[in-house]
Structures are given as C-alpha cells and as structure tokens.
Amino acid sequence: MSDATTTTPRIPEDLTAGGTRRRVKVRGSVVVMTLYLLFLMLPIYWLLNMSLKTNTEILNSFTLWPSDLTLANYRTILTDPSWYMGYVNSIIYVTMNTVISLAVALPAAYAFSRYSFLGDKHLFFWLLTNRMAPPAVFALPFFQLYSSVGLFDTHIAVALAHTLFNVPLAVWILEGFMRGVPKEIDETAYIDGYSFGKFFVKIFMPLIASGIGVAAFFCFMFSWVELLLSRTLTSVDAKPIAAIMTRTQGASGIDWGVLAAAGILTILPGALVIYFVRNYIAKGFALGRV
Amino acid sequence: MTDISRTEPASRPFGDRFRDALPKLVLSPSVAMVAIFVYGFIAFTLYLSFSDSRVLPSYNLVGWKNYEFLFRIRAWDTAVTNLVIFGTLYIAICCALGLLLAILLDQKIRAEGFIRTVYLYPMALSFIVTGVAWKWFLDPGIGLEAVMRGWGWESFRFDWIKDSDMAIYTIVIAAVWQTSGFVMAMFLAGLRGIDGEILKAAQIDGASTFSLYRRIVIPQLRPAFMSAFVVLAHMAIKSYDLVVALTGGGPGNATEVPATFMYSYTFTRNQMGIGAASAVIMLMTIAAIIVPYLWSELREKK
Numbered sequence: 001m002s003d004a005t006t007t008t009p010r011i012p013e014d015l016t017a018g019g020t021r022r023r024v025k026v027r028g029s030v031v032v033m034t035l036y037l038l039f040l041m042l043p044i045y046w047l048l049n050m051s052l053k054t055n056t057e058i059l060n061s062f063t064l065w066p067s068d069l070t071l072a073n074y075r076t077i078l079t080d081p082s083w084y085m086g087y088v089n090s091i092i093y094v095t096m097n098t099v100i101s102l103a104v105a106l107p108a109a110y111a112f113s114r115y116s117f118l119g120d121k122h123l124f125f126w127l128l129t130n131r132m133a134p135p136a137v138f139a140l141p142f143f144q145l146y147s148s149v150g151l152f153d154t155h156i157a158v159a160l161a162h163t164l165f166n167v168p169l170a171v172w173i174l175e176g177f178m179r180g181v182p183k184e185i186d187e188t189a190y191i192d193g194y195s196f197g198k199f200f201v202k203i204f205m206p207l208i209a210s211g212i213g214v215a216a217f218f219c220f221m222f223s224w225v226e227l228l229l230s231r232t233l234t235s236v237d238a239k240p241i242a243a244i245m246t247r248t249q250g251a252s253g254i255d256w257g258v259l260a261a262a263g264i265l266t267i268l269p270g271a272l273v274i275y276f277v278r279n280y281i282a283k284g285f286a287l288g289r290v
Numbered sequence: 291m292t293d294i295s296r297t298e299p300a301s302r303p304f305g306d307r308f309r310d311a312l313p314k315l316v317l318s319p320s321v322a323m324v325a326i327f328v329y330g331f332i333a334f335t336l337y338l339s340f341s342d343s344r345v346l347p348s349y350n351l352v353g354w355k356n357y358e359f360l361f362r363i364r365a366w367d368t369a370v371t372n373l374v375i376f377g378t379l380y381i382a383i384c385c386a387l388g389l390l391l392a393i394l395l396d397q398k399i400r401a402e403g404f405i406r407t408v409y410l411y412p413m414a415l416s417f418i419v420t421g422v423a424w425k426w427f428l429d430p431g432i433g434l435e436a437v438m439r440g441w442g443w444e445s446f447r448f449d450w451i452k453d454s455d456m457a458i459y460t461i462v463i464a465a466v467w468q469t470s471g472f473v474m475a476m477f478l479a480g481l482r483g484i485d486g487e488i489l490k491a492a493q494i495d496g497a498s499t500f501s502l503y504r505r506i507v508i509p510q511l512r513p514a515f516m517s518a519f520v521v522l523a524h525m526a527i528k529s530y531d532l533v534v535a536l537t538g539g540g541p542g543n544a545t546e547v548p549a550t551f552m553y554s555y556t557f558t559r560n561q562m563g564i565g566a567a568s569a570v571i572m573l574m575t576i577a578a579i580i581v582p583y584l585w586s587e588l589r590e591k592k
Binding site: 132 | 314316317319320321323324327328330331332334335338347387390391394395397405407408409410411412413414415416417418419420422423424426427432433467471520524527528530531534535548549552553556557562565566568569570572573576580584587588
C-alpha cells in the first residue's frame, strides 16, 4: 500500500495547539503500538524459548532464555518419521491445493474481469459466499464420498476438499488485480496475432504476477492452517502436522519441548511466504480485496 | 463493461464466436463444481440430519427427532452459550482494537510498513500454534502465574484456563491476538479512502479531534465495520482449531463450541444424525448473517 500512503490525505494535526500537543499524541501512539507489539510477540517468544529447553528445565524453573541451550527437540522432530512425515504430508497437499485452485481460478477470474454477462455480479458474490459455509457441513459428505471411492487418507483428497474454499477466494483476489490491467492490452495482442492461450500465459500473467502471488499466499495459508477437514479426511498416510500436534497433546505425558519445536517449525513456512509477498499483500488491501 | 467482441474486426467470425462463449466456457467448471459439492453436500448433510444415522449414514427418515434431541443435550446448550459469549466479545474487542490501531497507524509514523507487516503476522499462523502457545503461556504451572510467583509475587493468580467459568475468556484472548491485526488492516484501508477535504473543512469550522473522529470518520467507516463484522462473525461460528488446541473443550466441557460439538458427536460418539443437525444449525446461523449483508451489497451495486 506504499502507493496509497503517498497520495491519500491524512487526518490533519491540530493546527492551533502547535508542536507540544502533537508530540504528546505521537508519544501516546508509540506507547500503544509498542504494547500491542509486545502482546503479539509474547506467545511466540514463549514458544521459541520452550523449544530450546529441556523438559526438566521447562517444568522446574522459569528463565527468560534457556540456561542450557539444546537443539535436541528439533532433532527429534527431524529424525522421527511420525513427526516429520506430518510436515511432508501437509506440504504435499497444500502445494497440490494451491496449484489446482489457481489453475481453476485464473480463467474464471479472467472471465469475470473481461466480460459482462447476465447475472455476472450475482454469480461472483454467490461464489464467494460459498466460502463462508462452515466446514462442519462438508466434513460428513466428504468423509462418506472419499471412503466409498477409496480416496480416504490420500493427499489429493484433502487438496480437493480445500479447493472448494480456495477457488472462490482466489477468483475474488485475482479479479481485482485483473481489472487493473487495461483491456486495450488484450485487444492489441489479438491484433498482433497472439492466440488466446499464448497471450494469457506470455503477456497477461506476468502483468498480474503480484495478484497471483497474493492469491497463492491465501490458498497456501488457508490450506496450511485448516484442521477440521484435514483431520477428518486423513488417518495415517496423509495426516497433517496440525493433527499430529493435537494428538500428542492428548497423551498423558506431554513432551513440552518437542511440541514447542513442532509449533515453531509450523510457523516457518507461513512466515517465509508472508515475507515474500508482504508488499503485494498491502497492494491487495489497497484494492479492497483480501 | 462493454462487450469486447463488438470492437473486434469482423474478419474473424470464429474467434469472435469463440470469445463470446469463452466466459461461459471457463466459468462452467467452477460453477458446476460448486453446485455439486457445496449444494449437493449441504443437501446430503441436511438429509442426514433428518435420518437415524449413527455410525454409518442411514436413509430412514425420522423427522425432527434429531433436532429435538439436540436441544435437550446439555453440552449443546453450553456450546451455544459459549459461542454467544465468545462471538460478542471477540467481535467487539477486535473492532475496538483494530480501529484504535488503524487510527494510530494512520498518523504519520515512521516504519509504518514494518509495523503493518508485523501486525499481520499472527494471521499467517495456524490456530493450532496460537492455541498451543497461549495454552502454555496461560498455564498456571509453567506460564505467567509461575513466572510471577518465581519473581516473588507469591499471591499472583491467573488460572483462567483451568477455571471452567473463565476458560472461555482465554479463547477470546487468543482469538483477538490472532485476528486484530487483520481487522486493523481492513480499517486502515477504509481510513485511507476518506476524503481529506471534508476533514479540513470540519477542522476549520472548529471541530475537535475527538468529535472529528466520532462525527465524520467513524460514520464513514460503516462499510469497513460491516465487512469486519461479517468476516469476524463467520470466523467465530466456524472456530474449531483454536478451541481444540487451547482447551480441547475443557475443563470438562466448559469451552465446548458448536464446531467441536459437531466433531465429537459425529466422529467419536457415533451420533451422525445429531452431528449433522448441529452442522445444519451452524450453517443457518451463518446464512442469517451473510444473506442480509449480501443483499444490501448487491442492491447498492446496481
């Protein structure tokens, strides 16, 4: 949204009271911001701190940082298949889901942004509302359907189930970005003799690359954090990491350190992705999408 | 939007016709998919909620029996009450905090881009991680309470998470933590859309900063409030992961919410009919919020 920052008007400062009042106001807002920042950091810090401690240290005394730093918890996760397969499973179905969602959403978004046809606005909103339906409604039918066709506990099963929620969202985001590309570009390309497919891939997609990035991010994120469906539709072979984490919690003896390390590792992909698309996300907000 | 095909040269009739049909062609798979899966599945769940299904789906209709039974279950009662408490507080606190942060961030502030990104970070976390992190932070044995006592404040008590009357509020804290940054971004976008001329005019007329916000800025944020409300409300109704990770519905079933209720009745207690009935009620609640919103949105657009 950096472009928006420069152009938009701001709430004017008090013109009469002069500098002191302004300084007080700014200082007050800095305090609030910092407090909120602390509030945001606290649980993550706690988790990181615990993941680097041994279980005895966690239970016996509190220290702001680990007194004997250990990476044993991370080693456990990265060497024990019952842990690291959770990550592998999650990454497999999340990637599948992102690819499928974008492949379906790109042409649909193009149609919405370039053509007007009877009831297009209604259709557009209707697609989006489907996303709001509670996953609980879909858990049962998906479970029955997948069990009967033998897709239960496979990666593609979870990926397809999540597509249902991600396609409308991706269409919505992409349409906003596509609308920003002038239609003359399409027409010029046709006159220059580009076929539709070639135009779309070679010219149009690079123009909306940031939109594709944002849409991919949201597909990725939704699929990565969703639990109800992924937990219902898998049992062993495709079990996602989030489900493994809740299962371990249920056991009587909790391995605090390992669980904390698993949590930290779960944050990493999201943090990486958000870092790469951070500027595009702001742009998405500026468009009123996202 | 004008029809693109009309501006094309008439020498390529096939291309024209193809491009005319194109929108319908590319949209039909998505629409068909949504129609079959969303509405077919909703219909299937609806049907099951009227049947006597237990472990496996059964097709014997029993009328409203599941619903009657559902409303006699104490756990469902708890779940609905919890949802009302949680939803109200969650929406109110998120909106208030989001608005405050957005207003503060809208002043000229250094490092705005950095702060905005940091505020958005929690949204990229899984609710499971949020739940686990908060669970330990709030746990009296190893979290805040233990630290305060370790530092010499022996009488410090903060055991909401173990207290069946207070546990639901810990879920509110964690949920606010996760989404208030997102709400802030929505309000910030709204604030940026307000015409500065109006504000200047009001200020020259002698309006104080407070009344400037109360009379001019906040009323103009109405659309942002509406969308924030809809997004937060449907998230509250769907909340499942956070509760599972933070309290697991406990202590006892003090923090049961409709989604956890549905999962446990359908998949662990083998009462599929009742589970389906609870899912249908969740769907209806969301529909009651979304449909009026959409209706007003579409009417304005025309």
